[in-house]
Amino acid sequence: MSLDRSTRLRTSSRAPELLLPALLGGLILVYFALPFVAFLSRTGTANVVAGLSTPAAQGAIRNSLLTAPISTAIATVLGVPLAYVLARTSFPGKRLVEALVILPLIIPPVVGGAMLITAVGRFTPIGSAATAAGVPLTDSLIGVILAQTFVAAPFVVITARAGFGAVDERLEQASRSLGYGPLATFWNVSLPLARGAILAGIVLTFARAIGEFGATMMVAYNPRTMPTRIWVDFIAGGIDAIVPLALALLVITLVVLSAVQRFGRVPTVIDE
């Protein structure tokens, strides 16, 4: 009898099993969506087209579209091999290397920027040598790229590392035994199989790079990128003044995200 009842109780309580997590998750979703909606609702009052056609805005868009892809490319070309090494080997001090990869993520970008200045600023040995050679590392597009790369590169390293980690090492061993060296195996097997994760990492890195403000402001307040321009506009004209550029920034990021998802056949950003 009592057994019967407890069984029934359990079945009846099964239906709302996910109720509590769904409620809690719903709250944060609302919190995510609210600022978007509130902000976008202002677009009607501001003249987006006029705002984007000023020379200052055009220059900022141009600078951002130039620097963010370069930063992302640098982060990818150097970060993916690092991710592979981290996924495949263990060595003394690996923990330290991993901590180093995460470091730019956990320090405030503005502090990261300050640190970059102490390393490559105008009056440091590296910075002064570069300036003398005609390629100043601060207050230049190169400075922007340095700042963006520093802050955004960890994303592609961490995500790609997870991707490589999910590729069974035996697949690589099979490839080796079938006559392919380590490089060819990486190219033919590891890279294609980790592609989804790597692409997701590239998208995250790009989004972070193009939106980078704190470190960029410290290293290269000029020339203006979209985020630094937004800051300047905000100081001068308040919220409504930044709507056009903010919107443009959002659109660029969304376009890149959906393009990568479509052509890369990546189901979601972080699915690995």
Add this chain to the structure above:
Amino acid sequence: MTLELDSLTHRYGDELAVDDVSFGIESGELVALLGPSGCGKTTIVQAITGHVRPTSGRVRLRGTDVTDTPPESREVGIVFQRSTLFPHMTVGENVAYGLAARDIEPERREQLVDEYLELVDLDDQRTALPEALSGGQRRRVELARAIAPQPDVLVLDEPLSALDRALRERLRDEIARIQRETGVTTLFVTHDQEEAMALADRLVVMNDGDVSGIGAPRTLYESPPTPFVASFLGRSNTFSATLTARQPMTVALGDHEIVIDGTETDRPTGSDVTCHLRPDALSIRPSGSDRALSLPGEVTRIADLGRRYDVTVRVEPGVELVVERTAAPPTIGESVTVELPSHALSIFSGEENERLTERAAPEARSQFDDPRPQS
């Protein structure tokens, strides 16, 4: 010798995984490397394929030392326990992958892919992706991929362990057929002694990083060289006894003496020995029909396994022998005599685990054999 391992030793840090292992495989032979998990089989596989550089010892392929040769420069085909088909390539592309690394013309390559897919009876799946195949089909594609480049040695590392029983047996026959048809020299690594015995020309039995025995399956089964082989290969009754005479060798189990005619030993009398007996070699007689090689006892347990009964007889306090029997079993509590044919008795010295009973050749054995009808 197509493959030769010479004093192979490997340590992971302080842990000795493989300890001085030597064996060889002749051309066209199918050798099973058999042992429980953790006995060092996988390390040996890795050393043969070149993914592990052994701490010491040499690996030779067709007489050439390949110990320091990277995997891609060895002609070793490998099939792992879990599928390693490249999921982003079709079945045909997977099989062609190893061929493309060698200088084979594209036309000939296509032809070879067809041939090997036909060999494993999957020529109609050439354009399928691995994920569309069943577990058994995937195994067959992997076999085709591994042997298409015609490796010197094919290494199958637990290839059937992840499959269900019916499929396992079917694929086992399939592997035997493919090996027969291609004549590829094969090392079949498994923990399943039945699988190993069914497939292999020779067995290499490993335990805890050491080789415990090498030989033809039946020889190892009937005359196990070490206690480990006796207990791992098939079922075995094990008990301790004391050596009481050296010629003929006589051991005492409690009050009973077992005299093994035609044997001698130089071990001191009084030393401890371990005895192994195959349940299928024993037979049960009514009590009182004592002979030299028999032990009286009492039936304590009977398990009906359908095709046979496992009859457990207690012959001494703490010593129970399992006897396989197809005829109707005695009843529990009945006093019976367990007969031991001398060839079925493997005696090992207590300390060194060295085999004391001769490895009887079949013809030598028959003269000791009781001319009794098989029960």
